[in-house]
Amino acid sequence: MKRRLLPLTLVLVLVLSALTAYGQTCGIHCGTERWKIKSLTDSWVEYIDETEVSKTINWLRTRTPPASLPNSHRLIGIETMKFRVKGVVLSFKREDDKDFHVVIAQSNNHNRTMIIEFKNPECTEVCESEFMDQIVQARSDFIAKFGMPTTSFTELDDPVLVEVVGIGFFDRMHGQRGRALPSGIEIHPVLSFRVLE
Secondary structure, three states: OHHHHHHHHHHHHHHHHHHHHHHOOOOEOOOOOOHHHHOOOOOOHHHOOOOEEEOOHHHHHOOOOOOOOOOOOOOOOHHHOEEEEEEEEEEEEEOOOOOEEEEEEEOOEEEEEEEEEEOOOOEOOHHHOOOHHHHHHHHHHHHHHHOOOOOOOEEEEEEEEEEEEEEEEEOOOOOOOOOOOOOOEEEEEEEEEEEOO
16 A cells, blocks of 8 residues: 555655646746836736837826826836837936836936836746847846946936837836826836947
8 A cells, every 4th residue: 555655646746846837937026016017027018019109208207197007907008108218317226126227317407307127137027028138138238338236326427318218107106216207107117228428
């Protein structure tokens, strides 16, 4: 009887191990709030229009914020659009969720700011995104110019003119530095980063 149980137990352990491995996702836990939308892995990611739309920071700042922000899917409209935006980098830091939080402003008015975010490809969901290669390249290009951000803000004495391409995203207002007012719009995540000067 004991001889029969041993092979059966071994098979059961192997099956459970395989099922557990199959259900695991890649990466490490980094963030929670609207995470699938931020990482471009939500169920509505297919609605993102690949056509790039050039807009100013001021145009993005003046959009009407939504009444509510769903956690499971993106909003049709701004959050399904790919934007090309020019601005100057004023400051940046690495956040607790491992994103790079970067404040950009209109080159002719540094009071008109917005936030752009670079995802960490080592995080869960991000590492499964169909946009992974673009996310990695944009983050690498940022590091090549500015180095690896620390967890404290780096302020630039001489703002740097850049052009970014990324997906529109409405963030909850929680006092974050550089937020676009009144809309709360961010470019999150950035898919392309280029220095213009």
